[in-house]
Amino acid sequence: MRAVIFVTDDEQAIRAAIVKRLTRQGHRAVGYESGEALLVALEHDLPDLVLLDVKMPGFSGIETLKQVRQLAPAAVVIMLTAYGTVQDAVEAMKLGAYDFLIKSVDLAGIDPVITRALDVLSLRRRLESEQTHQDSQYHLSNLEAHSHVMKQLFEQVREVAVNPKSSVMLLGETGTGKEFLARVIHHNGLRAGGPFIGVNCTAIPKDLFESELFGFERGAFTGANQRKFGLLEKAEGGTLFLDEIGDLDQSMQAKLLRVIQERSFRRLGGTDDIGVDFRLITATNRDLKKEVGRGAFREDLYFRLNVVAFELPPLRKRVEDILPLCRRAIVRFAQEFGKEVPDLDQEARTMLERYHYPGNIRELQNILERALIFCQGRTLTPSCLPSDLRESVPKVAVATGAGLDPMVRVEMKLGQQTLADIERAIIDEVLRLADYNKTLAAKHLGLTRFALDRRLKKGIEE
Numbered sequence: 001m002r003a004v005i006f007v008t009d010d011e012q013a014i015r016a017a018i019v020k021r022l023t024r025q026g027h028r029a030v031g032y033e034s035g036e037a038l039l040v041a042l043e044h045d046l047p048d049l050v051l052l053d054v055k056m057p058g059f060s061g062i063e064t065l066k067q068v069r070q071l072a073p074a075a076v077v078i079m080l081t082a083y084g085t086v087q088d089a090v091e092a093m094k095l096g097a098y099d100f101l102i103k104s105v106d107l108a109g110i111d112p113v114i115t116r117a118l119d120v121l122s123l124r125r126r127l128e129s130e131q132t133h134q135d136s137q138y139h140l141s142n143l144e145a146h147s148h149v150m151k152q153l154f155e156q157v158r159e160v161a162v163n164p165k166s167s168v169m170l171l172g173e174t175g176t177g178k179e180f181l182a183r184v185i186h187h188n189g190l191r192a193g194g195p196f197i198g199v200n201c202t203a204i205p206k207d208l209f210e211s212e213l214f215g216f217e218r219g220a221f222t223g224a225n226q227r228k229f230g231l232l233e234k235a236e237g238g239t240l241f242l243d244e245i246g247d248l249d250q251s252m253q254a255k256l257l258r259v260i261q262e263r264s265f266r267r268l269g270g271t272d273d274i275g276v277d278f279r280l281i282t283a284t285n286r287d288l289k290k291e292v293g294r295g296a297f298r299e300d301l302y303f304r305l306n307v308v309a310f311e312l313p314p315l316r317k318r319v320e321d322i323l324p325l326c327r328r329a330i331v332r333f334a335q336e337f338g339k340e341v342p343d344l345d346q347e348a349r350t351m352l353e354r355y356h357y358p359g360n361i362r363e364l365q366n367i368l369e370r371a372l373i374f375c376q377g378r379t380l381t382p383s384c385l386p387s388d389l390r391e392s393v394p395k396v397a398v399a400t401g402a403g404l405d406p407m408v409r410v411e412m413k414l415g416q417q418t419l420a421d422i423e424r425a426i427i428d429e430v431l432r433l434a435d436y437n438k439t440l441a442a443k444h445l446g447l448t449r450f451a452l453d454r455r456l457k458k459g460i461e462e
Helices: 012-024 035-042 061-071 083-094 107-132 134-138 148-161 178-187 206-214 250-262 288-293 299-305 319-337 346-354 360-374 387-391 419-433 438-445 449-461
Strands: 004-008 028-032 049-053 076-081 099-102 168-171 196-200 239-243 279-284 308-311 397-400 407-410
Touching: 004 012, 004 035, 012 028, 012 107, 028 035, 035 049, 035 061, 049 061, 049 107, 061 076, 061 083, 076 083, 076 107, 083 099, 099 107, 107 319, 134 178, 148 178, 148 308, 168 178, 178 196, 178 239, 178 279, 206 250, 250 299, 288 299, 319 346, 319 360, 346 387, 397 419, 407 419, 419 438, 419 449, 438 449
Parallel strands: 004 028, 004 049, 049 076, 076 099, 168 279, 168 308, 196 239, 239 279
Antiparallel strands: 397 407
């Protein structure tokens, strides 16, 4: 992120050195010799970041900070302090400063603090944008996708979203974000201006589902005192999302099939066919092919629904996405709870990356919501995380990094793992990174496909 940074310090040498360093890093950095000069500048230009000396002649850093908060409330302020004025810097942070830096001849210490501050600023702005435009969270450009499998998935979603009629089936474990992806498809297509009607097929009793889906005319049954529009009519021009479609009973499966085929339906107690125009998106955590095989799901309906199918991978198979998802959730929960956005402790990051997440993204969000409730400082530490994470058995090999050059980190506890255990853990993780493409995994490992198969077979036999 290229930022506008105002550096305010009465010591010309320090001010000039900081401005020079930040300019070389691509930022637009401007120096001011006093708090008064800074406040005058704020009347004409608003910075992203302010570095403000605590001790200055004239307006002190504390006095200047109070006015900066009024003139540039969105700016992130970092206090510059000598060793003897740390207490003043702490007081400044209580007044809204983000952090403080102790002045030093070595300016390298500035870089990580600036980077963290700009990351927080970037996330704040993204959150503000999402709050202003509620649907923007579903825009493809705003989605977090660092793993290869999710980047590939979103590229395919982009192509499908612009086709307003094709039925889409979403597959995956509970908590992988199937409804979220359904909304992404809706909001990035030609039906974005229409309604998104979502319903969980297991949440409505079987004897009420038909009337909820089709609606009814007055007098259709006892208690039907007036006409009611069903979900099909409410979805007109938009998207109908049926979650847990695998739990739909067979009588309703037949009726839904007719709606898809005819693109029309009748309200209960009605005599007229009503045409409908909507995209149907369904989701299930079941293997519908197996359900068809055992006669629990209609084969003809399955083929109608399965025009385009997307399988959402569990979180444990997209480790590269965990920390970006964490950062996004932390900003959201911090704002909800009225707290400052905390940094993630390195040990906490490692725990979050290593955890298995049987509940997937839903579980990750619950973990972070709880963590933000108990986080009292400016850093989210392992003590804020639930015991399940702290006590979970760490993976021997885990992928880190993102993009085209991921790394596999290996940790071995002496006396607890053998060399064979380490080798198998590395192979398993590289296979996961290669999306279980053995040829590609063998290439990453510097092996032939035959040698990889031999090692895998040996592991199974053992």
